[in-house]
Every structure is written in C-alpha cells, then in structure tokens.
Amino acid sequence: MFTGHNPYLVALSVAIAILGGYTGFGLAARVRDTPGARRRLLLAGAALFLAVSIWTMHFIGVLAAPIPPDAVYLVLPTITSFLICALVVGLSLFFVSVGEPSTPRVIASALLLGAGIVSMHYVGVHGLAGDFHVEHDPAIVALSVLIAVGAGYGGLRIFLARHGGTRLVLSAVAFGIAVSGMHYTAMYGMHFVPGGSGHDLHIAMGPVASPQMLALIVVLLCFLIAAGFLLFLVPEPRARGGPLPADPVEEGDAFALETEAMPETEAPARPSAPQAQRPLPLRGLGLPRIVPVPRIPVEAADGIHFIDVAQVRSIRADAHYTQVHDGTRERMCAWSISQAETQLDPAVFLRVHRSHIVAIPHVALMRKEGDGAVVELDGAVRHLVPVSRAKIAELRVRLGLLPRHHHVS
Missing domain, CATH: 2.40.50.1020 (LytTr DNA-binding domain)
Structure with missing residues (x-):
C-alpha cells in the first residue's frame, strides 16, 4: 500500500504538519503568559492551527495514496473527523497550558493528542466511499496508536522545556513526526477489498465530494497554514511608550548601579513601580x-x-x-x-x-x-x-x- 504513494505529496504532507505544529505550539506557548479573554483566543487559535494541520496532512496523504479510482469522499464523516480532532487537540493544549505541567498532566495531554490524531485518521478514512470496503491490520492499528501517543508526548515535553526558537522547532518537528508517522503507518495496514455494497450504502449516507474538490480544499488549507506560519514569524510590536531602556551596566563597570x-535628586522617576529603598x-x-x-x-x-x-x-x-x-x-x-x-x-x-x-x-x-x-x-x-x-x-x-x-x- 505504502510503496505506491506519490513522494512529492508525502513530503508536502510532512512539511504542512511541521509548519502547522510550529504555529500552533507557538500560539500555545503564549497562553500561559496572557491574561483575560486574549488567553482563550490564543488557545482556540493554537487548537485550530494544530487541528487544521493534522487534517490537511491526513488528506494530502490520502491523495498521495493509490486509492481506487472510483472513490469519493463523504462530506459528513470528513467534517466530523476535523471537529473531533479540533476538540481533542484543544483539550490537550488546555491541560499543558493551564496549571503546573506535571508528568501526569503531560501524559494525559499526550494521550488526548494521540487520540485526536488517531480518531481523525480512522473517521476520515471511513469517509471514503466506493465499490469496496476497507480492512485494517489490528497489529498496525495498535502500532499507529503508540506512534501517535509516544511522539505526541515527546513533542509536548520539548515544547514545555523550550527556551527560544530552537525548542519550538524541535517540538514542531516531533509533532510532524507524530502525525505523519501515525498516518503512513496506519495506511500501511489498510487494505481496499473490492466488491460489496459499500458504494450504495455510503451514497445513501449523504452528500459526497470528488477527489478534485478535496484537492482544491487541501490547496486552500495549505495556503492558510503557510500564511499563518509566516505571520507568526513577524515580531509583535512593542508596547506603547517606546523600546526597553538600554542596560545601564551592559558595557560599563560590572559593579556599577x-x-x-x-x-x-536626578534619579529617574518610576511612577508605575512600588517605592524601593535606595x-x-x-x-x-x-x-x-x-x-x-x-x-x-x-x-x-x-x-x-x-x-x-x-x-x-x-x-x-x-x-x-x-x-x-x-x-x-x-x-x-x-x-x-x-x-x-x-x-x-x-x-x-x-x-x-x-x-x-x-x-x-x-x-x-x-x-x-x-x-x-x-x-x-x-x-x-x-x-x-x-x-x-x-x-x-x-x-x-x-x-x-x-x-x-x-x-x-
């Protein structure tokens, strides 16, 4: 199954997962330090970017796979797969972004993140309709779950231990590995068996989309993820009042105050600071x-x-x-x-x-x-x-x- 994948689309799917992970984890990193309503907006934005990147990576991978030519995509399961992913990923980020990131909390978050990735994949896969039915190798299913949870835990750990952009990059790469590794492992254990009444049954379940329509949606989402990534790299403007004052001891006597x-009498006033003793x-x-x-x-x-x-x-x-x-x-x-x-x-x-x-x-x-x-x-x-x-x-x-x-x- 895996050997027939389009290598260019496979590479694109991994890149999209990493870019979305970088933006999503970067937004989540600001949640803990942001009070008020903006905190909830950042958390929602982080969950949205991670969910969109997982979903987009998945369907790029599906388009890269040698699926039967008569396959179409059921709209309801496809949308449901995204909503499940967004909800579970949001809960995972909430657990690690609020409160002390203890080991049990990180493990629970990794389990949720892995569950979101896995549930999105299998719900999305069973949104495929055609004159066939899908079978899965149970051992490969178990392995794909372990990959999603294990790599998700590693990505969260790197994210929590971050200092500067390097740790965020490593966290995004780990997230990309978690998503793409789970997806392509699961695809390796998935088989299309010809025949059956699957086509008529699926068509009766609701509207469908052609592979060409799905490809157009995926292209638009790729543009959204890339644009979000580039916007995230733009530094935020400093607060009103000008830049930080230069360090008064940076280039002078190391013990000068x-x-x-x-x-x-000439010391500058600090109206916003409590009175400190000289x-x-x-x-x-x-x-x-x-x-x-x-x-x-x-x-x-x-x-x-x-x-x-x-x-x-x-x-x-x-x-x-x-x-x-x-x-x-x-x-x-x-x-x-x-x-x-x-x-x-x-x-x-x-x-x-x-x-x-x-x-x-x-x-x-x-x-x-x-x-x-x-x-x-x-x-x-x-x-x-x-x-x-x-x-x-x-x-x-x-x-x-x-x-x-x-x-x-």
Whole structure:
C-alpha cells in the first residue's frame, strides 16, 4: 500500500504538519503568559492551527495514496473527523497550558493528542466511499496508536522545556513526526477489498465530494497554514511608550548601579513601580545593601500569584514586562527588567545580559558561546540563559572561578 504513494505529496504532507505544529505550539506557548479573554483566543487559535494541520496532512496523504479510482469522499464523516480532532487537540493544549505541567498532566495531554490524531485518521478514512470496503491490520492499528501517543508526548515535553526558537522547532518537528508517522503507518495496514455494497450504502449516507474538490480544499488549507506560519514569524510590536531602556551596566563597570550613576535628586522617576529603598554599599563585597522583596508577583488566569524568590531561576525581559522562570516554566510579571533588578538581592541575583537576570545559586553549568557565554540553570526543567561578553568576568567572580579582587572591565 505504502510503496505506491506519490513522494512529492508525502513530503508536502510532512512539511504542512511541521509548519502547522510550529504555529500552533507557538500560539500555545503564549497562553500561559496572557491574561483575560486574549488567553482563550490564543488557545482556540493554537487548537485550530494544530487541528487544521493534522487534517490537511491526513488528506494530502490520502491523495498521495493509490486509492481506487472510483472513490469519493463523504462530506459528513470528513467534517466530523476535523471537529473531533479540533476538540481533542484543544483539550490537550488546555491541560499543558493551564496549571503546573506535571508528568501526569503531560501524559494525559499526550494521550488526548494521540487520540485526536488517531480518531481523525480512522473517521476520515471511513469517509471514503466506493465499490469496496476497507480492512485494517489490528497489529498496525495498535502500532499507529503508540506512534501517535509516544511522539505526541515527546513533542509536548520539548515544547514545555523550550527556551527560544530552537525548542519550538524541535517540538514542531516531533509533532510532524507524530502525525505523519501515525498516518503512513496506519495506511500501511489498510487494505481496499473490492466488491460489496459499500458504494450504495455510503451514497445513501449523504452528500459526497470528488477527489478534485478535496484537492482544491487541501490547496486552500495549505495556503492558510503557510500564511499563518509566516505571520507568526513577524515580531509583535512593542508596547506603547517606546523600546526597553538600554542596560545601564551592559558595557560599563560590572559593579556599577543605575542609581549610582547620578545624584539622588536626578534619579529617574518610576511612577508605575512600588517605592524601593535606595541601595547602600555593602563593605568588603562591592555589592549594595538592600531590603530585598521576599516574593515576586506573577500573573495567572485567576489573579496574581506570588513566587518565593528562592524558587526563581531567571528573569527575562519581555517588552515592558518580564517572564519569571521558577524551574518549571515561565510566568509573566508586571515588573520591568530594571525594576526586578532593583527589587532583588544583588548578592543572589545578577543581571548577566541586557534582557536577563539569573539566580547565582541555581547556575549548574557555564560555557563559552561565540563572543559571550551561556549558563544552564537547574530545576525540574533546565533552561539556558545568554551571558553578554561584558558580564562574563563578573559572573566568573560570583561563581568562584576568579578571585573576588579580580579586576572586572
């Protein structure tokens, strides 16, 4: 069965699954950090793109297969297959995008995602009508289910452990493998047996569409997926008020503070930030003495939660806000990166990049990368943070790799 497939359509089906997965997972990644009604719109958009990519990949694969020439497509089962897929995929994304992504939750989400892929395939296949009936090899059916669930679990795990675009690409590739691997495995175990009353029975069940009509619909959906992928790559505009301020210590003295760069009367006002105490020199260490906040506020669908600073691994600038990583996932904080730097204990936290602050006790690995470096932070989900060239020496001092009296320039 599989050897007669059109190789170009097979390649197109896999590419469509990956592009749709990239867009869908990318939209889902923003769900956890978005409050209000926009959160539901992002979740619906992610589920829609994933479902459309699964459905489109499936029917490209069907068009690529050597099916009987008299076959037509029943409209009702074909539409039903898409609706089942959209519903189940939406539930799967909801489970991993809301709340703590624990292992049981991810397993349940992978089972749902695999069930959505499998149900869509077999409902869609039995929408084929003609003078034949379809038989399936039970062992191949079981194998296709395992492929869908296993690869779906891997894709969700990569997605949850993301840091930057590389992890999202890997997650989309895993999703494409899950969908296409399940489809072509199932097609390998599917056989068209000539004869029977299947044609008359199927025609009596409702309207049908020709392969040419299906091909036209598939072409339009391919265009939709490609357009959505390209639009997703366009960066979002920054919030009103201009770009982020430049890091005041990025290129200067590694131990300089913004508040020490000017007299107290000239310090810029921060109307949206709570009043913070002015740092005082801490003798012998070159670090400021402050009264650090014990917890950091983060946004959630049900309100504002507070994370103990001991759980914080890193803080990343996101326009006028920040994303706080607690060792498991990122959550949105209303503080700016500069405000976070002011509020946190500098004996524990260090701004290693214009857009990144790390907790020194949680640094598990440091390595050179290009002109700068990267550090890996520990936790249930480890993640990487870039270090600018100007901050490497100070970070090495703080990690005990250089003597504390080492000159930082």
